[in-house]
Amino acid sequence: MSTKCKNCPLRQHALFTKMTSDEVRFTQKFKKGELTIDAGTPLMMEGSNSPQLYTALSGMGIRYKTLEDGKRHVVNFVFPGDFIGLQAGVMNEMYHSVDAVTRMTLCVFDRKELWSFFRNHPERAFDLTWLAAIEEHFLGEALAAVGQRSATERIIWAFVRIFQRGTELGLVDQNRMPLPYRQQDLADALGLSLVHTNKTLARLRDRQLAAWSDGYLTINDLGRLAQEGDMTLEPLPTRPLF
Amino acid sequence: MSTKCKNCPLRQHALFTKMTSDEVRFTQKFKKGELTIDAGTPLMMEGSNSPQLYTALSGMGIRYKTLEDGKRHVVNFVFPGDFIGLQAGVMNEMYHSVDAVTRMTLCVFDRKELWSFFRNHPERAFDLTWLAAIEEHFLGEALAAVGQRSATERIIWAFVRIFQRGTELGLVDQNRMPLPYRQQDLADALGLSLVHTNKTLARLRDRQLAAWSDGYLTINDLGRLAQEGDMTLEPLPTRPLF
DNA sequence: CGAACTATTGACACCCCTCAAGACCCGTGG
DNA sequence: CCACGGGTCTTGAGGGGTGTCAATAGTTCG
Known part of the structure; x- marks a missing residue:
């Protein structure tokens, strides 16, 4: 998997903005290479202490926690550009697992090198904190959705956010974007049963609000969908410029 | 409210570890003072862009998001030592509100000064990122609890975490700690109705597992409680030392 | 002494979960 | 080529956990 890696996320994705050429040179050092894994491969395991960090270059994954009684909660869907680990x-341990859902290619970094990088480039450390704050924001919204919304509203909420994310990443074409997960994954993300998720999806499809089948999500009128789900269509948070 | 502020959290709470005397001197500069607010006072509002950051010195508060349809989700209970804002x-906007639930005293910082502080003391910037990661960890666990656990299990989960936190802060005396919230607050935190929360609390009381009344939470056997709630009694995450 | 707030309890409804069975798809192996 | 198994999606039936409504009681405060 050796490449020039022109589109290494260190240059372009949200984490690193406005890098100086000195910094870019520096990053070459701790990028260890690229990694490609097949669909279904576990990438990080709960309780482990991986010395590696990743950013997703292509493909999709899933982030989840496993409870004591075996139940699973899907915390997040991993899209290209996402930081993993x-x-x-920061802590010494992962508190959730990450699996590949499709074949994925990843940028690999060494944890220790990353710290020294931030030590030498304090401006960049801010980017990391920003990333963590974004995560926090998302989790807070997810928590509120799972806690307060009905099944239909939860699914609509998830679809709207996913579609916004997909638009941002250029994955949407003709109101349609790839979403290669199982209904069970969505159910586990929203705290719903598989059966009820299935029936709710069918209802959304019948009402022409959103159709998710064969790994593709189609939404013709995002505004109408959001309205049906009692959510205002705010843009995703963006990196403030200092 | 002028004081010497010997126990300013900049010196002692989790955020700042092993400060050099130089750093301590620096922090004096951007600490703007202390603030005391009455119970019920809103401290930060969703959508606002406060130039101030706080850490709670004493008293308790509540962090919540308000949904479009007026429902409220309580994201977290604010305890002494917590960082607010x-x-x-990091973003330019708050995505949840914070209210005081009891009278609170807070340490006030200026946002801009804080950034320059971290710029000049990169080691400390890591502390901030660590704080954000802790928040993320907590929210992930809350999300999984609300998504996957039954009403009884959710309440047990909340009680165990709160009691652990209280123990850490030295608030527990004779298996009893102050918890000055309403049942409605807990219900909104766990995605339950007030009535069902009340009945579940009564059942826990009858079974001698946990009693919460008159603003005090009593747990005689934390291990047994955790066991009844299908959770393993792991310690709260601690700051790794580098 | 009434207003406002919170806790409590009962009755009832319904959303959502569980169980179960079938359909469809795809791989593998006989 | 077809049989078979595993995985996912789909649909129906029934039950239980939880929400909603409503009324009472206790407390605080003006």
Whole structure:
């Protein structure tokens, strides 16, 4: 998997903004290379202490926690550009697992090198904190959705956020974007049963609000969908410029 | 409210570890003072962009998001030592509100000064990121609890975490700690109705597992409680030393 | 002494979960 | 080629956990 890695996320994705050429040179050092893994491969495991951090270059994954009684909660869907392993980087342990859902290619970094990088480039450390704050914001919204919204509203909430994210990433074409997960994954993310999720999806499809089948999500009128789900269509948070 | 502020959290709470005397001197500069507010006072508002950050010195508060349809989700209970406003500090906006539930005294910082502080003391910037990661960890666990656990299990989960936190802060005396919230607050935190929360609390009381009344939470056997709630009694995450 | 707030309890309804069975798809192996 | 198994999606039936409504009691405060 050796490449020039022109589109290494260190240059372009949200984490690193306005890098100086000196910094870019520096990053070459701790980028260890690229990694490609097949669909279904576990990338990080709850309780482990991986010395590596990743950013997703392509493909999709899933982030989840496993409860004591075996139940699973899906915390997040991993999309290209996402940073993986920040927790293990800062704490000494991962508190959720990450699996590949499709074949994925990842940028690999060494944890220790990353710290020295931030030590030498304090401006960049802010980017990391910003990333963590974004995560926090998302989790807070998810918590509120799972806690307060009905099944239909939860699914609509998830679809709207996913679609916004997909638009941002250029994955949407003709009101349609790839979403290669199982209904069970969505159910586990929203705290719903598989059966009820299925029936709710069918209802959304019948009402022409959103159709998710064969790994593709189609939404013709995002505004109408959001309205049906009692949510205002705010843009995703963006990186403030200092 | 002028005081010497010997126990300013900049010196002792989790955020700042092992400060050099130089750093301590520096922090004096951006600490703007102390603030005391009465019970019920809003401290930060969703959508606002407060130029101030706080850490709670004493008293308790509540962090919540308000949904479009007026429902409220309680994200977290604010205890002494907690940092308030990190999100507004990093993003340009708060995405949840914070109210005082009892009379609170707070340490006030200036947002801008804080950034320059971290710029000049990169080691300390890591502390901030660590704080954000802790928040993320907590929210992930809350999300999984609300998504996957039954009403009884959710309440047990909340009680165990609160009691652990209280123990850490030295608030527990004779298996009893102050918890000055309403049942409605807990209900809104766990995605339950007030009535069902009340009945579940009564059942826990009858079974001698946990009693919460008159603003005090009593747990005689934390291990047994955790066991009844299908959770393993792990210690709260602690700051790794580098 | 009434107003406002919170806790408590009962009755009832319904959303959502569980169980179960079938359909469809795809791989593998006989 | 077809049989078979595993995985996912789909649909129906029934039950239980939880929400909603409503009324009472206790407390605080003006």
